[in-house]
Amino acid sequence: MSDGPQPQTGQSLLFLTDEQLRKGIEAMFFAYRGFTADPDRILEEKSYGRAHHRAIHFIHRSPGTTVNNLLSILGVTKQSLNRVLRTLIEDGLVASTVGKKDKRERHLHLTPEGAVLERALSDAQRDRMRAAYRTVGPDAVAGFRQVLEAMMDDQTRHHYEAMKDRTE
Amino acid sequence: MSDGPQPQTGQSLLFLTDEQLRKGIEAMFFAYRGFTADPDRILEEKSYGRAHHRAIHFIHRSPGTTVNNLLSILGVTKQSLNRVLRTLIEDGLVASTVGKKDKRERHLHLTPEGAVLERALSDAQRDRMRAAYRTVGPDAVAGFRQVLEAMMDDQTRHHYEAMKDRTE
C-alpha cells in the first residue's frame, strides 16, 4: 500500500483510497472534539467529567437500569463506574433503589435534579448536532448514521440498537 | 422541549426530533469506541497510548511540523505533548531537528522505525473504516463526512481542511 495516487478499479471506489480513509479518520477525531466541547463546558462548572455525563445519559435513556447493565453499556469496570455513581448519588442526581425481584440489584434513576442536568447537557449537545443536521440535510444524516453503525463492534451495536428510537 | 412525539412542521424535519438527535449522539459515542479499538490493541503491546498515536498520525501527515503547530492541532498543552514526544524521540520513532530559519523551532519527522508503527496503526484503523465504507457505499460516506465537518468548531475545521487530500 502506498500513499500516492493508486490505480482505481472504477470511479465508484475513489472513496476507498488511503487518502480518503485518512480524511475520514481525521474527521472523526476532530468532530468528536466538537461533539464533546459543549457539554464539557457545563460539566466543568459543576466539577463533573465526561464519565458523569455518560452515566447520566444512559440512566436517562434506560431508567431503572442495573449497575451491571450500565457497566456493559459503558464498557468500564465496576470500580470506575462506582466512583462516578457514588458522587452522583451523594449529590442527589441519581437514585439507587434495591431490586424488587432480585434484591442484589440496584436500579438507577435520575432524580428531578438529575433530570435538570441531563436536560442541560443533552440540549447543549443536541444543539450542535441539530445545527449540523440542518446544514447538511436528511440524506447526509442517514449516511452519517449508517457509517457510524457500520463502524461499531458487534457487541456494541447490540447495545446501540437496544436503545429506544421512537421514529423507527 | 419534551421527549415525546412532537408536532412536525413537515415530514422532512422528522430527522430533527430529540429522539433522532439522541440516537445520533449515541451513535457517535459507540462508533468512536470501535474507531479506536484496533489501534489501541497495537499500542498496548508497545506500552503506548492514544496520545502517542495522535502525535504519530499528525507528524506523518505534516512532516516537519513544529511543536507549536502540533500543539494547536491536537489541542493539548505543551507539557502534555512534550511527555509523549519525549518518549517517542527516546525510542527512536520521531526525529526532532532544530529549525533552519528559526532555530527556536523543532521540526518533527517520523524515523523509518516510526513510519513502520504509523503504518501498522493506520492500517488497523483504516481496515475498519474501509469495511464500513464498503458496507454503506459512497453516498453514505459523503453524508458521513459532511455531518462530521459540520460538527467541528470553526478553528478545528481550519486544521482539518489544511490537511492534504489528494482526491480534492
Place this chain on the structure above:
DNA sequence: AACAATACGTCAGCTTTGTTGACATTCCAA
C-alpha cells in the same frame, strides 16, 4: 442445609493523559 455464583460496594495501588505554575534557555526583532 450447604455451597457456589451473582451483584454490588469498597479499599489500595497503579497508569495514562490531561491540567497549572514556575523557571531557564535560546534566539529573533525592534
Place this chain on the structure above:
DNA sequence: TTGGAATGTCAACAAAGCTGACGTATTGTT
C-alpha cells in the same frame, strides 16, 4: 540591548481508566 516568543523541564495535581483483593447480601443449585 532589551523584550518577547518558542521551547523545554520540574513539580504537583486531577480525571478516569485499570487490576486485585475482600466483604456482604442475595439467589440459585445440589
